[in-house]
Amino acid sequence: MLKSDLPPSYEESRQQSYGPEQHGNHPYPPYAYPAQPGVYTGPGQPGIHPQAGLWQGPVYSPSAMPSTMPSFITPGMFSSNPIDTEGISSPSLWDSKSIRHAFIRKVYLILAAQLFVTASIIAVFAFVEPVRLFVIQNPAIYWASFPVYLVTYLVLVCCEGPRRRHPWNLVLLLIFTLALSYMTGTISSYFDTKAVFLALGITAIVCVIVTIFCFQTKVDFTSCTGLLCALCVVVLVTGIITSIVLSFQYVPWLHMLYGACGAIVFTLFLAYHTQLLIGNRANAISPEEYVFGALSLYVDIVQIFIFLLHITGSSSE
Template identity: 55%
Template sequence: MKKVAPEVNTVAGSLPPSYAEANTGCPSYCYADGTFSWEDKNIRRIFIRKVYSILMLQLLVTVVVVAVFTFSTPVRYFILTHPELYSLSNLLFLVTYLTLACCGDVRRQFPWNLILLTIFTLCMACMLGCVSSFYNTKSVLLCLGITAVVCVCVTLFSFQSAVDITSFQGVLFTLCMVMICCALVMGFVVPFGYVPWMHALYGVIGAIVFTMFLAFDSQLLMGNKQHSLSPEEYIFATLTLYLDIVYIFTFILQLFGGGRE
């Protein structure tokens, strides 16, 4: 016998809506199935603004602390006579840095991520203040100005250039290995005497490496290169940019800073 498919009777309006109908009015950062997309340009702009807003606050706090340690004679004397403050700041810096860098759940959890980032920034600012107190005031101001110019130029280049610096991971790794080798050599040489040209070479290499890291991390924010950061990682992005700028300053200070008399 010939089989006949059963007839399905439908009532007008009882059919489920299509994807287009169901997602009418859905924002552009949603996929057709309603899931969330981090690749939307508006989301990326908000992410970048958030990162640089937090970064500006970090740098402002750091500059204020360094200025107090540099210009205030009582504070500078207290630091020079109490080296344990530097050790305590260094310890808290390592703990907060490792927590934020290695624990993804912690750095995404509000408000603990901001609390840890605040502690990290204050510790790093105190450490920079302790280091800056050994240098001449004019040298510190000169190095701050050079660092600001370098960072602004590198950031503008990173955002405007078509060169994908995020693909230069091998170059950055090689430069880091060179820095480690130089540090090991200096560790063996320094006990036998100060070698000015070796310290200058190490400072130049360090400044170049972290300038490239600043360009690399800046392009990770853009989201249109080979590698990019998720907008969830605004704390990690701020952390890396801040450290890049701080290390650029320390290496420039090592090159151009003059000791106090």
């Protein structure tokens, strides 16, 4: 058998396929390192450096490398449109406009329902003459609702658990609303119908003006907590003096002065609690506290109505 009929050796077959060996018998197959202009193709071309982002090795391809963050950390997690869920208290989430608007919308929907119930009960006590006369003749009815009002108010204000636990927070808020509405209705029954209508109208105008002002102004009422506490003490002292004086002799101007002081102070409290809802002031309410936000605004509005009722009722006599 001739030597040309023999199959080629291993070295000869490698030389035929890849060309002559280079650099210590380490071949560089063309399919592994394709020659590209300006791209590093191995030690066979010294002096040529790869451009940033163009190197392609034999093992890793660009499609195999992660081009984004892992799925558990995505850009949408901290976007401006997170899901509105219970228990969100992170400052980054609170700064989101969608979370803030959803929270404000929820608070004002609850407040609207409370005011509707209160206005309906006041209308019954003010316009149904048998009910009005019965309440005037039996003042113990008013004091019977006071313990219910006080207990539910203290639970909602002082106990964070019941205030945040659904649906018990709404149940307590409903009981509180019915109790305060009943008390406000019994107070309204002692005044003339015209005075009740006038107080309702002035209260509605004041609340709308204060709400619009708080959303537009740069004045921060949430940083004036000390001043509001001092004004509360002034109203308390004025109320005690007024009660003592009126128990001996009725003085219309003193009654109106007490009503004016109380209406002014609770108007400031309405501005304070409204700005707590906005969230871009020195202090803010957490989005979890929608019950506390609605409770605060509701108490402020009812108190403004009661103090204005003292003014309108005294002026009509």
